[in-house]
Amino acid sequence: MEITDSRVQDTFELLLHEWRSELDHRLTHLLESDKPPVLYEPIRYVLVGGGKRIRPVLLLLACQAVGGDISQAWDAAVAVELLHDFTLVHDDIMDNDDTRRGRATVHKEWTSDIAILAGDGIFALAYRVLLRTQSPRIQDVLTVFTDGILAVCEGQALDLEFETRPSVSLDDYMEMIGKKTARLMQVSTRVGALVGGGSDVSATALGRFAQHLGLAFQIQDDLLDFMSDEETLGKTYASDIRQKKQTYLMVHALSSSNQNAAQRLRALISAETSGSKVDEVVELFEESGSIQAARQAISEQVAAAKECLSVITQSREKDFLLQLLSYISKRNS
Amino acid sequence: MEITDSRVQDTFELLLHEWRSELDHRLTHLLESDKPPVLYEPIRYVLVGGGKRIRPVLLLLACQAVGGDISQAWDAAVAVELLHDFTLVHDDIMDNDDTRRGRATVHKEWTSDIAILAGDGIFALAYRVLLRTQSPRIQDVLTVFTDGILAVCEGQALDLEFETRPSVSLDDYMEMIGKKTARLMQVSTRVGALVGGGSDVSATALGRFAQHLGLAFQIQDDLLDFMSDEETLGKTYASDIRQKKQTYLMVHALSSSNQNAAQRLRALISAETSGSKVDEVVELFEESGSIQAARQAISEQVAAAKECLSVITQSREKDFLLQLLSYISKRNS
Numbered sequence: 001m002e003i004t005d006s007r008v009q010d011t012f013e014l015l016l017h018e019w020r021s022e023l024d025h026r027l028t029h030l031l032e033s034d035k036p037p038v039l040y041e042p043i044r045y046v047l048v049g050g051g052k053r054i055r056p057v058l059l060l061l062a063c064q065a066v067g068g069d070i071s072q073a074w075d076a077a078v079a080v081e082l083l084h085d086f087t088l089v090h091d092d093i094m095d096n097d098d099t100r101r102g103r104a105t106v107h108k109e110w111t112s113d114i115a116i117l118a119g120d121g122i123f124a125l126a127y128r129v130l131l132r133t134q135s136p137r138i139q140d141v142l143t144v145f146t147d148g149i150l151a152v153c154e155g156q157a158l159d160l161e162f163e164t165r166p167s168v169s170l171d172d173y174m175e176m177i178g179k180k181t182a183r184l185m186q187v188s189t190r191v192g193a194l195v196g197g198g199s200d201v202s203a204t205a206l207g208r209f210a211q212h213l214g215l216a217f218q219i220q221d222d223l224l225d226f227m228s229d230e231e232t233l234g235k236t237y238a239s240d241i242r243q244k245k246q247t248y249l250m251v252h253a254l255s256s257s258n259q260n261a262a263q264r265l266r267a268l269i270s271a272e273t274s275g276s277k278v279d280e281v282v283e284l285f286e287e288s289g290s291i292q293a294a295r296q297a298i299s300e301q302v303a304a305a306k307e308c309l310s311v312i313t314q315s316r317e318k319d320f321l322l323q324l325l326s327y328i329s330k331r332n333s
Numbered sequence: 334m335e336i337t338d339s340r341v342q343d344t345f346e347l348l349l350h351e352w353r354s355e356l357d358h359r360l361t362h363l364l365e366s367d368k369p370p371v372l373y374e375p376i377r378y379v380l381v382g383g384g385k386r387i388r389p390v391l392l393l394l395a396c397q398a399v400g401g402d403i404s405q406a407w408d409a410a411v412a413v414e415l416l417h418d419f420t421l422v423h424d425d426i427m428d429n430d431d432t433r434r435g436r437a438t439v440h441k442e443w444t445s446d447i448a449i450l451a452g453d454g455i456f457a458l459a460y461r462v463l464l465r466t467q468s469p470r471i472q473d474v475l476t477v478f479t480d481g482i483l484a485v486c487e488g489q490a491l492d493l494e495f496e497t498r499p500s501v502s503l504d505d506y507m508e509m510i511g512k513k514t515a516r517l518m519q520v521s522t523r524v525g526a527l528v529g530g531g532s533d534v535s536a537t538a539l540g541r542f543a544q545h546l547g548l549a550f551q552i553q554d555d556l557l558d559f560m561s562d563e564e565t566l567g568k569t570y571a572s573d574i575r576q577k578k579q580t581y582l583m584v585h586a587l588s589s590s591n592q593n594a595a596q597r598l599r600a601l602i603s604a605e606t607s608g609s610k611v612d613e614v615v616e617l618f619e620e621s622g623s624i625q626a627a628r629q630a631i632s633e634q635v636a637a638a639k640e641c642l643s644v645i646t647q648s649r650e651k652d653f654l655l656q657l658l659s660y661i662s663k664r665n666s
Binding site: 143 | 369423426445447453457458460475479480482483486489
């Protein structure tokens with residue numbers, strides 16, 4: 001019996017709600033100690049701060065998609081969320097972002113020093129939780145996890161490098177987000193497949209699926225920077241534009257065939273970017289076709305992601321992975 | 334046949350030289366990539382920057398002391414050195430230290446953002462190298478390693494907390510250095526014993542030995558802050574005093590029964606600590622008997638460390654561990 005799209009959607013939303021509650025519960029009860037408070041107060045602040053939980057959901061779905069039992073995968077699911085949290089805390093210092101998930105960032109609520117330390121602590125906690133996983137593939141799981149972190153650091157380094165590089169190509173940009181954003185999603189599905197006892201072929205396919213999903217996610221994120229509002233987004237409106245970040249839009253517009261628009265954009269971002277300038281930048285994105293190009297790039301990544309799932313046996317979880325892909329490319333927060 | 338003390342010393346020094354060369358070689362050739370340079374240049378700078386290599390030497394000695402083969406332990410030895418490097422890079426940002434191992438610290442040579450990222454990268458590299466270890470106890474090894482990092486973070490948090498705490502007791506201080514400094518030495522010998530196939534009793538005994546050695550090491554470090562010169566030490570002279578750090582000396586002197594000295598010290602450190610003030614602080618340390626007390630505390634830790642080795646079978650490596658203990662408590666750099 002084939003289930004309808006809306007049935008899939010309803011069932012998936014119920015499951016998402018259930019899993020997010022379980023994740024919230026586990027994250028809230030993770031800390032065994034609250035001393036010293038200088039370390040554990042900011043860590044707790046991060047753990048209870050909510051979030052979309054995309055990475056652990058990807059991990060759990062991948063585990064089930066290969067026929068695994070998710071009761072063995074919860075620790076790994078919490079671990080990938082912690083890894084994500086660690087990167088956010090440190091990246092927010094480097095990007096000097098003031099808000100995250102609708103609240104002050106750790107370095108704003110406390111200090112940069114405390115945020116460095118809290119990030120380090122969350123990093124170690126991620127391994128502590130992951131090490132609880134009972135799996136014959138634990139050393140492979142740890143290697144995928146560890147190589148992933150190094151790739152995320154490389155992605156963040158490229159992002160910093162772009163700030164001073166005279167010109168950034170779309171290929172450079174895709175490499176950067178492939179490492180900084182998509183890689184951890186790839187890690188999530190690969191770890192889920194390994195813990196679930198999946199074959200290496202399935203683990204690789206699910207990894208590549210999440211890599212494409214992650215690229216779509218990040219380009220959508222670049223769009224949301226100025227297409228969503230501060231409240232929905234939980235972070236500063238147009239923060240990328242204000243910081244002259246090399247986003248898909250910026251990279252595309254600067255290398256646009258519309259020379260006039262590219263030149264005006266270059267002049268705009270070489271000056272201070274005030275509120276009114278943000279609107280002008282957005283207009284130039286539109287004028288140079290960059291918004292359309294970003295939407296097109298998202299569609300391509302979504303199609304590539306779907307293609308990767310062809311080797312995965314049809315199941316409820318495969319439908320859910322496709323559902324998640326659809327959410328991510330259409331989300332507004 | 335009993336070997337003489339000077340024979341032990343000579344043989345140990347030869348071995349130390351050999352091991353340090355091997356460690357330098359492995360650290361220099363560790364990186365598989367040099368791109369992106371924003372990440373790998375500062376990491377390489379740290380890896381080739383030398384150091385006493387106490388932690389890997391402890392690990393290798395512990396491995397041999399339980400009858401293990403050190404050819405299985407090199408990756409773990411490199412991993413504990415990397416872990417130490419990661420903590421130095423991040424701590425130097427928090428402590429705002431300008432020099433380390435005779436060179437500019439990473440955040441001074443580059444920026445704080447780059448130093449945060451380089452530290453994170455070294456942290457991940459530590460796990461990558463550790464994961465190469467072939468051992469039936471690998472999950473235990475990883476757990477000891479991970480719990481150790483969290484303890485080091487707690488120690489650093491206590492150190493930050495002490496900056497604003499109205500009064501710090503010697504017990505508080507010993508807890509702080511027990512976590513911040515000694516714990517990683519304990520991790521080193523415990524991991525060495527586990528990789529070497531030692532019993533849990535041996536691993537615990539060697540761990541406790543290194544914990545006491547680490548406490549002696551840190552109190553000696555506190556003394557060297559103002560008893561050694563900048564060139565020998567490779568870092569800023571009297572940097573602890575200038576930063577009003579809660580060292581063994583400071584904590585002891587402030588809680589000294591010599592009320593007059595304690596009061597003058599309090600007045601001194603509430604003002605700006607210029608060069609001439611440093612001399613006055615040192616005089617007050619002397620006057621309040623704190624220098625003598627620190628030396629006494631080192632002797633006690635050395636005696637406790639020796640005691641821990643009583644369960645370890647007599648061997649050349651046991652002699653070497655005692656030799657290392659003796660070096661550490663008498664070092665001038």
